[in-house]
Amino acid sequence: MKPFVTHTGVVAALDRANVDTDQIIPKQFLKRIERTGFGQFLFFDWRFRPDGSPEPEFELNRPEAAGASILLSRRNFGCGSSREHAPWALADYGFRVVIAPTFADIFYSNCFQNGMLPIRLDEQDVEELFRRTAQATASGGSPYTLRVDLNTCTVADSAGFSKPFEIDAFRRTCLLQGLDNIALTLDHVDSIAAWEAAHGLPPVAAQQP
Amino acid sequence: MPSTPRTLLEKIWDAHLVCAPEGEQPLIYIDRHLVHEVTSAQAFEGLRLAGRRVRRPEATFATPDHNIPTTDRRLPIADAISRQQIDTLRNNCREFGVRLFDLGDADQGIVHVIGPELGITQPGMTIVCGDSHTATHGALGALAFGIGTSEVEHVLATQTLRQSKPKSFEVRVEGSLHPGITAKDLVLYIIGQLSTEGGTGYVIEYTGPCIRSLGMEERMTVCNMSIEAGARAGMIAPDQITFDYLRGRDYAPRDFEAAVAAWKKLPSDPGARFDRTAIYQGGDVVPQVTWGTNPAQVVGVDATVPDPAAIADASERDSSNRALEYMGLTSGTRISDIALDRVFIGSCTNSRIEDLRAAAKVVQGYSIAPNIHAMVVPGSGRVKRQAELEGLDKVFTAAGFEWREAGCSMCLGMNPDTLSPGQRCASTSNRNFEGRQGKGGRTHLVSPAMAAAAAVAGHFTDIREWRYRS
Numbered sequence: 145m146k147p148f149v150t151h152t153g154v155v156a157a158l159d160r161a162n163v164d165t166d167q168i169i170p171k172q173f174l175k176r177i178e179r180t181g182f183g184q185f186l187f188f189d190w191r192f193r194p195d196g197s198p199e200p201e202f203e204l205n206r207p208e209a210a211g212a213s214i215l216l217s218r219r220n221f222g223c224g225s226s227r228e229h230a231p232w233a234l235a236d237y238g239f240r241v242v243i244a245p246t247f248a249d250i251f252y253s254n255c256f257q258n259g260m261l262p263i264r265l266d267e268q269d270v271e272e273l274f275r276r277t278a279q280a281t282a283s284g285g286s287p288y289t290l291r292v293d294l295n296t297c298t299v300a301d302s303a304g305f306s307k308p309f310e311i312d313a314f315r316r317t318c319l320l321q322g323l324d325n326i327a328l329t330l331d332h333v334d335s336i337a338a339w340e341a342a343h344g345l346p347p348v349a350a351q352q353p
Numbered sequence: 354m355p356s357t358p359r360t361l362l363e364k365i366w367d368a369h370l371v372c373a374p375e376g377e378q379p380l381i382y383i384d385r386h387l388v389h390e391v392t393s394a395q396a397f398e399g400l401r402l403a404g405r406r407v408r409r410p411e412a413t414f415a416t417p418d419h420n421i422p423t424t425d426r427r428l429p430i431a432d433a434i435s436r437q438q439i440d441t442l443r444n445n446c447r448e449f450g451v452r453l454f455d456l457g458d459a460d461q462g463i464v465h466v467i468g469p470e471l472g473i474t475q476p477g478m479t480i481v482c483g484d485s486h487t488a489t490h491g492a493l494g495a496l497a498f499g500i501g502t503s504e505v506e507h508v509l510a511t512q513t514l515r516q517s518k519p520k521s522f523e524v525r526v527e528g529s530l531h532p533g534i535t536a537k538d539l540v541l542y543i544i545g546q547l548s549t550e551g552g553t554g555y556v557i558e559y560t561g562p563c564i565r566s567l568g569m570e571e572r573m574t575v576c577n578m579s580i581e582a583g584a585r586a587g588m589i590a591p592d593q594i595t596f597d598y599l600r601g602r603d604y605a606p607r608d609f610e611a612a613v614a615a616w617k618k619l620p621s622d623p624g625a626r627f628d629r630t631a632i633y634q635g636g637d638v639v640p641q642v643t644w645g646t647n648p649a650q651v652v653g654v655d656a657t658v659p660d661p662a663a664i665a666d667a668s669e670r671d672s673s674n675r676a677l678e679y680m681g682l683t684s685g686t687r688i689s690d691i692a693l694d695r696v697f698i699g700s701c702t703n704s705r706i707e708d709l710r711a712a713a714k715v716v717q718g719y720s721i722a723p724n725i726h727a728m729v730v731p732g733s734g735r736v737k738r739q740a741e742l743e744g745l746d747k748v749f750t751a752a753g754f755e756w757r758e759a760g761c762s763m764c765l766g767m768n769p770d771t772l773s774p775g776q777r778c779a780s781t782s783n784r785n786f787e788g789r790q791g792k793g794g795r796t797h798l799v800s801p802a803m804a805a806a807a808a809v810a811g812h813f814t815d816i817r818e819w820r821y822r823s
């Protein structure tokens with residue numbers, strides 16, 4: 145997995161609560177058997193009109209969101225289906241960070257499996273980021289940019305906004321070092337075998353870590 | 354010395370803790386792993402690339418359900434990409450030695466219907482599946498939750514999962530339900546009270562006399578929708594109803610009495626502490642109908658479409674306005690005045706035999722309204738055969754319903770069963786998200802009896818006033 149240490153990128157503001165994974169990647173695109181190639185279908189039903197042309201009103205299609213790699217949204221982001229195709233699609237489209245006040249549990253853990261960082265910030269801080277993004281757009285200057293540092297666990301802009309965020313220590317380490325979770329777990333294969341033996345399960349032949 | 358009282362969740366958690374190494378998330382052992390075609394291909398591919406095997410193939414059970422046609426099974430699958438996904442599951446199961454309940458198998462069905470039905474799901478177990486409605490299995494007193502595909506791969510390779518201990522949430526329902534009110538109405542009501550993220554970070558244990566009075570399948574309906582309140586798992590302590598349900602099922606323990614003795618120790622101890630508790634009255638629940646685009650946007654059938662202007666929270670108000678626009682509804686409209694185009698009876702929430710019996714009882718002696726296209730999709734091959742044995746299929750088809758083969762079908766519309774843009778559907782499934790049943794489709798979640806009555810009336814109608822002809 146690609147390590148995540150710091151990331152600087154343009155912010156795309158998706159001002160909606162309860163963005164569910166059915167919106168992030170609609171079911172008609174779940175038939176693929178690869179992990180890649182989902183970016184073209186991200187937010188498909190919102191992004192495209194029935195005739196296939198881009199919907200100009202949709203947030204990600206606006207000029208200020210071009211090249212964005214940090215997605216800003218509202219409460220309960222990623223609710224609904226467990227489909228990991230949702231973070232696959234976001235990552236494939238170019239997002240590495242999602243910022244919201246709260247996330248649904250399964251989506252939240254799925255992000256970490258894919259080198260993406262979901263950041264929870266207070267509702268007021270998220271509100272402030274929406275305000276600053278809108279202000280940058282209105283002023284017609286350069287697009288609003290944030291810098292995320294996983295070493296210090298802060299998210300900051302160049303105009304005085306700087307907030308710490310919380311993250312589970314183990315998940316942080318895995319992300320910083322790009323660790324393979326399965327290999328890590330197989331380091332504990334003796335504990336797993338001991339649990340199985342204690343519960344009367346037949347032994348399993350060793351496999352490589 | 355008496356030990357500290359523990360909850361059902363804590364007992365299962367403690368019994369499955371493999372290790373909690375310093376600085377790492379704890380590892381818990383997984384007893385049963387259920388697999389379907391949509392969220393597993395990339396996991397098996399990951400194993401193959403790393404040269405890994407499935408650690409416990411005998412603890413892993415697979416079935417295709419999401420992406421399969423519900424029409425005649427003898428015909429080949431028309432959509433080439435769908436066919437490839439099913440073939441991939443088939444090949445993976447063969448290569449890795451996993452038991453597959455394939456399309457032609459008499460026991461094929463929606464993964465959350467066949468798990469309990471075959472006795473694969475048992476009290477006290479940890480159960481995962483790459484599917485958020487895995488919560489269903491908690492109805493039998495298991496800790497069951499949905500995971501992502503990377504975690505599916507992790508479980509396949511190690512039979513464990515990295516998991517921080519969830520917080521516990523007691524949802525206590527006092528009293529009892531009025532006649533005609535179902536488990537579906539109860540859980541929609543609870544979600545409406547809790548909001549779609551009220552349960553986030555928690556495992557819900559449903560307790561109280563109203564819950565205890567529910568049958569096994571009704572309990573599954575309740576636990577199934579826990580995820581719609583944000584909770585990854587819902588559970589109900591096992592009791593005699595659970596044991597009676599499991600006895601004699603294919604995969605039930607051979608020494609059943611010994612198993613029952615162990616299961617009887619699972620219920621939360623008196624005085625066990627929950628991180629949070631909410632209490633509801635069963636008697637407050639009326640037939641529920643969702644009006645919006647998430648399951649918490651729900652009201653009683655006797656109410657009207659609410660007015661977003663009355664909502665204090667800005668982002669909720671915004672959500673409600675968007676929902677009304679998408680749903681093509683105006684606030685103040687009476688729910689019973691909402692006319693429908695489609696009716697779908699099925700999904701892992703409401704496709705079991707008791708659901709079909711309840712719907713058939715309403716339909717008996719009636720025909721569906723001329724404006725309605727309605728279908729019944731049994732949850733499994735077994736449910737379908739049982740229903741046919743009881744003649745329920747005849748009741749449905751005589752009334753004008755389509756009678757289909759088992760699968761997820763129009764719950765998510767990955768197969769050809771979808772709504773067209775603008776079509777309005779009364780559905781017994783669990784999600785009314787935008788486009789869930791087809792792009793532009795409008796979904797209203799209801800109980801099987803309410804869906805059946807709506808099919809006959811052509812619009813929503815209060816099941817409490819239904820004139821049964823059976």
Ligand code: SF4
Pocket residue numbers: 418419463464465484486700701702760761764765782783
């Ligand atoms: S019936 Fe619907 S909710 Fe249930 S597993 Fe299938 S798609 Fe998911």
